[in-house]
Amino acid sequence: MTHDHDLVLRPTEAQTAAALAPPPGRTGGDLVVETLRGLGATTVFGLPGQHALALFDAVGRSDLRLVGLRTENSAGFAADAYGRLTGEAVPLLLSTGPGALMSLPALAEAAAASAPVLAISSQVPSPGLGGGRRGHLHELREQSASFRDVVKSVHTARTPSQIPSVVAEAWESALTAPHGPVWVEIPEDVLRAETVIPQVTGMDASPRELAPRPELTALAAHWLSRAARPVIIAGGGVIRADAAGKLKQLAERLNAPVVTTFGGKGAFPWNHPLSLQSWLEDRHMTDFLEDADVLLVVGSGLGELSSNYHTFFPTGRVVQIEADLGKLESNHAALGIHADARLALQALLETVGPREDADAPARVRAVLSDIAARLAAQDLTLEQQLLTSIRSALPARSPSFWDMTILSYWAWSAFDAKHPNTMHSAQGAGGLGYAFPAALGAALAEPGSPVLAVSGDGGAMYSVSELATAKQYGLDVTWLIVDDGGYGILREYMTDAYDGRTTGTELTRPDFTALAASFGVPASTTTPATLREDLAAALTTPGPSVLVLPATLRMFAPTHLG
Template sequence: MSNEVQRNGGDLVVETLSALGAKTVFGIPGQHALGLFDALSRSNLQFISSRVENNSAFAADGYSRATGEVGVLFLSTGPGALTSLAGLQEAYATGVPMVVIASQIPLDGLGARRKGMLHQLDDQKASAANVTKFQQTVHHASGIPSAIQDAWAQAVTVPMGPVWVEVPQDVLLAPVFVPPVHDALAEAYEHPPRVELIDEAVRWLSDAKRPVIVAGGGVRRAGAESELLQVAEKLNAPVLCTPGGNGAFPWEHELSLQSWVEDRYVTEVLEDADVLVVVGSSLGEVSSNYFTLAPRGHMIQIDAEPRVLESNTPALGIRADAKTALEFLVSKLNTTQLSSSPDWHGQSPAQLVTQTLGKVQNRLRGQGLDLEQKFMADIREAVPADMQTFWDMTIAAYWGWSCWDSRDGEFHSAQGAGGLGFGFPSAIGGSIGLQIKGASAEQARVLAVSGDGSSMYSIAELATAKQHNVPVTWLIVDDGGYGILREYMEGAFGKATATELTRPDFVALAQSFGVPARLVEADQIGEALRESFAGEGPNVIVVQTLLRMFAPTHLGE
């Protein structure tokens, strides 16, 4: 009798993923998904087991952001699938390509024909429809490879995002007799810009005296930094990067307004532009300085997501991937005579940028924020230039949105959907991805930054980090509550309600997982980080301090 294991639908899943280039899968086993996990044992895919499905989604997201590859997530049915949705919302809002394989109840229970099955939802796929760009249920094992291949193509097609394929339990377990999947191809669909729209944009820009560029996350995801630089220098146009676009333009360039999106001085420069070019950004709540931006000139908006075009501000909307559109602009501008020299009311663009950034710094100095500025500067000085950083929704991250020079590294934050708990699990995924791509443990070390409130969303992932010996340094800034909400409520109502929190002893808790941890003062953060970066595996630094946010205007403005 042969001892050969009978392949099943689960094998088709992992074979197809491997053929498409997947190397790592995140998730948690579940009853209906056992066929998937049994098949993993016969594959070369690495599996990273998180402790909460939402954190698995964040980890797959961080893996994709750090590597530029597709993150893969395995989910069990019902509660497991639903628990992942907040993490998927962040990936969906930020345009992170992910393939989600979710199990389902057996075929004879689909469509509520059989009630009372464990984990059963009336329509599980509908639950994912708000946070994924594609959903499909596979009814036969033979359809698995094509379904995953189609989903992968959807994930990497702009606007990129997570996609959802669910496979019933019995389909995963069904024996298959087809040969193993050795080859699969999933190519992104092209969305070139319409030529007449590019021509019109060039006509506007050729006459512009005060052009300005806003670079969003779409520029980074498209790898369009070089094209952005060429367009900016050709137009002699100041460039502001949104939080998602942080790093898309050189921080110290003479045309760089950096990322001070929440300061009114910078907003006024955007409003004074006679042509404002917005690339890869919805110009949403944060990047429009909370919808206070009111451009007085023409606006050109380039984005791969048609739903965001002109959604907040009238514009010449151009649907296209940022890199493709900027390549078109570079080509056209190089053969176009610009009819006028930039003139910012007697100043050159470089002089305007220097003056504006000086005003921002003077405003900050007038708000008594020495602690906050030194704290962020000390972190920046300690973090190696090429290190990737992952920031939760915390006051330090809000500062980072505006003041963090990512240098040769990458800045990742949860500003897309704004859910808590992103920082640590996404950093775990990011570090694992860097190692998969060949980085040493030292080169793959990353920094996660959380508040005490957000850290509790992902505290269980200390076990994941320890189990896989992930080189991630987790900085927890403990201010005794939900700091951002405290500030918002005190500003709006004069008092804060339900923002104060009982916290664990974070140091003792981390140590109970076998993870080195220590408590340091705010002025010791630089030294503590440098020492932690030299360690092996995960480690934790806790700082108990109260940081405040800067105000975008002076009082009375």
């Protein structure tokens, strides 16, 4: 019999030779790079800073591809998108203090969206740790404390020998369901110190699988098979687990209508007879979901947006499949199944019996018809036409990234993503400036596929410096900027809530076409009538481009109040 302690990995002859004759001049920074390469990393994002120079020097001497953006926040958004599209852990290299803190909004978005970002930050030299009183440039009293409540886990290396294990541990954490950003911190002197540690050649940080407990899936299958009006809510966990195919099989076996959350866009075919699409911010949809006698929630915590601003109160049984233990039953009592969506759906497919329901498609058509009638009464033709034009111009498998702007709010509900993992937005944490740098990360992850970014003029100003990045790397991203002269969604909210006062929402902005041209990026102004043609042309032209659409849009009437 073989015991675990008998399974000793013996070094190969090549590994032994490398260990006995390491290249001269290696540092702690080289240990980071060697570990990342051993784990499978090929691309890193980030910005250098004083305390992180040894790390960046090591990257520069390696075959890692370094993508340098103009702010740490943008670099974090780019890494987030690269991770969402590839499913890989993505290194984000940061310097101490201000540089590290500039990444916080991006890491908050990655945490909300379960994107596997591996943030590696320098720290002040080891003698200065713990007190915050030594007067080092960029010094914080306890830097990791600023990130502990944002990221999934925090890891620190205080000696060179700790680096490979610490980086591998963080890598495994980032990729174990639920995916998420992690934080690694290494002091400057440790990164700079020459090391006699052999080259890192044997790394393994395989993520742990999160399988469902069989007694739970057995009970869930029993309820679903015998339900009179089952409905499925599919969230972002279905996308992250690559489980859209299994979701479709289960829905069809149960004849259960499916609505996708905004984070789950594309998890279910938009025009399927059982598709309720994504109209979660609509009282007709809320009523339909409340009427379900068994509601299967897959990969969603039913947070604010997915619950129509917490006005959704299920009346039947709820089964919730969720990889994030903290989100399990966090908003509604349920049969909670702590599991990866793909593994849980597979278990249900192996257990659930077929369910006949010839009326399900008619019920779906009825609720979508009610929603369409409500919209038709509000004179919102322009907004719907813009989405139709974008959908027509954008290739079916091209990724799109949407900032926090009125057109994006529309897209959450009304845009057909066509395929899983192709539509992304910042609605997890809700920060501005996400779309364009995220689209740059996507273009690096999927070269050869044009990528669309959509921003308002207010959000565009958060990341306009990344036009230089787009030009430097020749990235195939088209940036559509809807210019309404302010923070349009906030203006609308304030108009409704504060007797028409719109404090702080009106903005002076640049001539975006001239600004883009100054970066050497082709730019032009479009109109609602020509958007489809102009956008199609921009998307088929290699390299970055900017389209500016002067337009003032409106949201559909709030539907969580009725």
